[in-house]
Amino acid sequence: MKVLPRSFYARNTVNVAKDLLGKTLIRKIGSKIISGTITETEAYRYKDDPASHAFRGLTGRNKVMFGEVGIAYVYFTYGMHYCVNAVARSKTYDAGAVLIRSIKPDQGINEMVKNRKIDSIANLTNGPAKLTQAMQITKMQYGEDLAKLSSLFITEGIKTRKISSSPRIGIKNGIDKLWNFKIEI
DNA sequence: GCAGAGATCAGCT
DNA sequence: GCTGATCTCTGCC
Numbered sequence: 373m374k375v376l377p378r379s380f381y382a383r384n385t386v387n388v389a390k391d392l393l394g395k396t397l398i399r400k401i402g403s404k405i406i407s408g409t410i411t412e413t414e415a416y417r418y419k420d421d422p423a424s425h426a427f428r429g430l431t432g433r434n435k436v437m438f439g440e441v442g443i444a445y446v447y448f449t450y451g452m453h454y455c456v457n458a459v460a461r462s463k464t465y466d467a468g469a470v471l472i473r474s475i476k477p478d479q480g481i482n483e484m485v486k487n488r489k490i491d492s493i494a495n496l497t498n499g500p501a502k503l504t505q506a507m508q509i510t511k512m513q514y515g516e517d518l519a520k521l522s523s524l525f526i527t528e529g530i531k532t533r534k535i536s537s538s539p540r541i542g543i544k545n546g547i548d549k550l551w552n553f554k555i556e557i
Numbered sequence: 558g559c560a561g562a563g564a565t566c567a568g569c570t
Numbered sequence: 571g572c573t574g575a576t577c578t579c580t581g582c583c
Contacts, residue, residue: 414575423575425568433567451565453576471575501576542575562580569573 373527378519381441381460385468386551388460389415393555394532397475399507400523406483406507408475408497409529412554414540416457418467422545426467437467442519445469446504446511453501456509458518458526473500473541476557530557 373396381388392413399406416424425434425447436445436459445457461468475497477484484496484506497503504510509524516524537550 416575425575428569431568447575448566449574450576451563451567453564455575457575473575499577505577540575544574558583560580560582563578564576567574569571 373529375519375521376442376526376528378440378442381458381519382462383460384462385417385460385465385470386415388458389413389470389551390535390553392458392470392472392526393535393553394530396478396527396529397472397503397507398525398527399480399509401483401508404480404483406480407478408503408507409478409557410472410474410526411476411557412472412474412552414471414473414553415551416469416471417461418465421549423540423543423549424467424469424546426469430467434467436515437469442517444509444513444516444518444524446509446514446516448511449501454504454510455500456504456513456524471500472503473552474498474554475503477506 418426426437441459443459457469457471459469488506497506513524518525532555538552539547540552
């Protein structure tokens with residue numbers, strides 16, 4: 373499997389969100405490998421997107437959204453959950469990222485069950501904070517390079533068939549934009 | 558099967 | 571202080 377090059381992320385955030393579907397997210401912990409196929413994403417842009425963390429400008433938390441593309445933006449929310457994004461934008465924007473909302477477990481399922489402390493495979497990684505817990509993604513992975521063989525990266529995956537788009541989940545502003553994308557596997 | 562509370566951090570209207 | 575790109579547990583129908 374080839375790691376997706378940085379140029380993949382240097383395009384319109386919305387297109388990158390669509391194209392990340394079916395790709396493989398890989399977490400390396402020592403010699404252990406945990407991986408899954410990306411099945412749901414959301415695009416978050418900049419000044420044209422009131423739902424984006426970057427909308428109100430740069431803060432300590434979101435600063436990687438303004439930095440190099442292909443980098444992991446991990447943020448802590450609701451006092452107990454981590455969510456993971458891939459920084460992606462075209463040249464016309466100063467910030468942008470793609471939230472990974474859901475994956476289909478592939479390698480290391482036993483490890484994920486242990487991390488999540490549940491036995492239901494269906495609920496293992498079907499939510500943004502669930503998959504970070506299953507893959508042990510924390511602020512340690514903040515700023516990790518997804519375009520290199522690192523502790524967290526993304527490779528080519530399966531071919532996608534039909535992509536469906538909907539309003540994004542859990543936001544109040546920007547619900548007119550259909551920037552939530554998913555596929556059936 | 559579904560509604561509501563609780564957990565408790567970073568960044569504000 | 572309050573609100574949120576969330577999840578889990580509880581209690582009720």
